[in-house]
Amino acid sequence: MSDKKLQRLPAEQLFKNEIDALINDEKYPVPSGWRMSPRSVLKYICGGRAGNVDIVPKYIGNERLVEIAVATLVTDRALLLIGEPGTAKSWLSEHLSAAINGDSTRVVQGTAGTTEEQIRYSWNYAMLIAGGPSKEAMVPSPVYRAMEQGAIARIEEISRCASEVQDALISLLSEKRISVPELNIEIPAQKGFSIIATANTRDKGVNEMSAALKRRFNIVVLPSPASIEAEMDIVRTRIDQLAGSLDLNAKLPKDEVLKKVCTIFRELRQGETLDKKQKLKTTTGVLSTAEAISLLANSMALAGSFGDGNISDRDLAAALQGAVVKEEGKDSKVWEEYLENIMKKRGSGWLSLYKECRELNDV
Numbered sequence: 141m142s143d144k145k146l147q148r149l150p151a152e153q154l155f156k157n158e159i160d161a162l163i164n165d166e167k168y169p170v171p172s173g174w175r176m177s178p179r180s181v182l183k184y185i186c187g188g189r190a191g192n193v194d195i196v197p198k199y200i201g202n203e204r205l206v207e208i209a210v211a212t213l214v215t216d217r218a219l220l221l222i223g224e225p226g227t228a229k230s231w232l233s234e235h236l237s238a239a240i241n242g243d244s245t246r247v248v249q250g251t252a253g254t255t256e257e258q259i260r261y262s263w264n265y266a267m268l269i270a271g272g273p274s275k276e277a278m279v280p281s282p283v284y285r286a287m288e289q290g291a292i293a294r295i296e297e298i299s300r301c302a303s304e305v306q307d308a309l310i311s312l313l314s315e316k317r318i319s320v321p322e323l324n325i326e327i328p329a330q331k332g333f334s335i336i337a338t339a340n341t342r343d344k345g346v347n348e349m350s351a352a353l354k355r356r357f358n359i360v361v362l363p364s365p366a367s368i369e370a371e372m373d374i375v376r377t378r379i380d381q382l383a384g385s386l387d388l389n390a391k392l393p394k395d396e397v398l399k400k401v402c403t404i405f406r407e408l409r410q411g412e413t414l415d416k417k418q419k420l421k422t423t424t425g426v427l428s429t430a431e432a433i434s435l436l437a438n439s440m441a442l443a444g445s446f447g448d449g450n451i452s453d454r455d456l457a458a459a460l461q462g463a464v465v466k467e468e469g470k471d472s473k474v475w476e477e478y479l480e481n482i483m484k485k486r487g488s489g490w491l492s493l494y495k496e497c498r499e500l501n502d503v
Contacts, residue, residue, distance in 0.1 A: 148385065150245055151198075151238035158184060159239060161193035171214050173290035173332015174240050178210045184239040185210075185232070198235045199228055200374045205360055209236065212358040213292065218313050218335040220298070220354070223362035226428020228374075229338040232362070233294050236336060241291045246282035250297035256308045259283055259295075260318055273322040283335065284318055290330030295337040300346050306353050309335075313356040342426060364429070368414065371402045371429055378433045379440075386437065389444030393436050393451050400493065401456070404483075405432050408464065408474070413482065420482070421474045425466040435459045457496035465501075476501055 152159060159175070162184055168177035176184070183190065185206050187197035199206060212219045213236065221229040237244035248258050261284050267277035286293035298306065312318060316329040337357065339349065365371035375398055383392060393401075405427045407413050411420050425431070442455040465471040479501065483494045 150243075151234050152242050152244055154385075155184075155196075155198075155235075155238065158190070158193060158195050159242065161190040162195070162239075165190040171332065173330065175242050176239060178214055181210050181236065181239045182206055185235055197377065199232050200370060200377065201228070201362070201365070205362065206232070208358070209360050212360070213240065213334050213336070215358075216316070216334075217358045218337065218356055220357035220359045221336065221338045221362055222341060222359055224341050224364055224428060225426045226430035226432075227362040227364055228429075229340075229362055230296055233296070233336045233338055237292045237294055241332075243291065244294070246286050246291065246293040248282055248293070248295045250295060250299070250301040250305075252300060252302065254301045254305050256305050257281070259305055259308045259312070261320065275323065278320070283312065284327065286335075287316075287318060287327055287329040287333050290332035292332075292334050292336060295335060297340060298337040299339045299349060303347055303350070306347065306349060310350075310353055310356060313353075364409075368399070368402050368406055371406065371432070372398045374429055375402060375432050375436065379436050382433070382437050383440065386441075388437065388440040390440035390447075390449045390451065391443075393440070396489075397439075397451055397456065398436070400490070401432050401435060401460075404460065404464075404478075405429075407482070408478065418482070421477060423464055423466065423471045423474050425464070425471070427463065431463055435463045438462070453493040453496045456493060457500055460497060461500045472501060 162176050162180045166176055166180055168179050170177050174181075180190070182203070183195055185198050186203050188195045209219055209221070209232070219236075221233060223229050234244045237246070248254065258281055261281055262279045263273075264277050264279055267274070271277065280288070283293040283295075285291075295301075295309075313335065316333065318327045319325075320327065365374060372395070376392075379392060382388075383390075403414060407420055408423055409427045411422045412418065413420065436451075436459070438459040439451045439455045442458060443449055443451045447455060461475075464475050475497075479494060479497055483490050483497070486494075
């Protein structure tokens with residue numbers, strides 16, 4: 141199938157030119173199982189230049205946190221990325237795997253339905269019944285394959301997994317091998333094997349990780365963007381990338397549009413205006429940077445499909461309504477108070493957006 145028909149390419153394909161340039165320009169020692177040195181991984185994540193190729197930043201934030209994450213993966217410790225929704229945990233996890241191994245697709249998505257077999261291995265039951273337990277009848281998990289190949293496996297939303305699934309990881313991370321009692325064999329991890337897990341601080345109460353499991357990880361906490369300028373940079377970069385892969389048929393949002401969206405999100409997220417002069421009620425949703433990116437992509441889709449290609453206040457208001465009002469009762473009231481007490485009083489630059497939002501909230 142042509143790459144052009146795929147809705148989303150993995151990072152190693154999307155940024156293949158940059159990864160190849162970094163590998164060809166390598167000047168430092170490369171750890172076992174890695175395709176490039178830790179310094180080159182850092183450059184791939186945070187931006188720079190390799191030969192004649194510009195490396196665009198994949199993560200905009202504290203570079204030291206990325207250094208700690210990369211250094212962890214050089215050791216035999218697993219890496220746990222923690223943060224609020226939308227702080228680029230999965231994004232960073234994917235790009236670390238892409239740069240280090242050239243394959244970010246060994247993923248276990250943590251949910252309430254994730255089973256221990258998805259961490260270890262399962263069986264092709266037709267082959268199992270026909271010929272009994274054998275290596276050929278096994279269905280290896282992404283973690284199993286990573287151990288065999290000396291590569292990185294990713295476990296998303298680990299705190300959403302049931303406690304027995306989390307417990308299965310403890311021995312795996314301690315012993316660095318998977319036991320297969322049906323075949324009386326053990327699969328040892330090759331050099332380069334590691335796990336990158338992510339956990340959402342908003343979901344701490346779902347299946348909180350045990351102290352024993354946490355001790356097997358080096359933990360890196362990814363903060364929300366420190367300033368509105370940093371958040372705008374992140375949103376601008378991701379929207380530019382999304383626009384290239386989606387047929388939105390719209391122009392990129394102007395800086396004034398980005399600033400309005402980031403201002404609204406930050407104020408409702410933090411419970412106060414940016415100048416800290418007025419307290420606000422917060423919504424039930426997180427209103428993360430990732431949601432701001434989705435909101436603007438939706439606005440571009442509206443503008444491209446039903447407008448002239450430029451994001452109008454009407455397009456923005458429609459996307460804002462869906463992003464802010466998650467629970468009709470509470471969120472609608474919070475949004476209404478924000479419109480009347482904050483947005484309406486901000487002057488002519490906000491008046492058109494206020495009117496469009498006000499009209500939708502009254503529907």
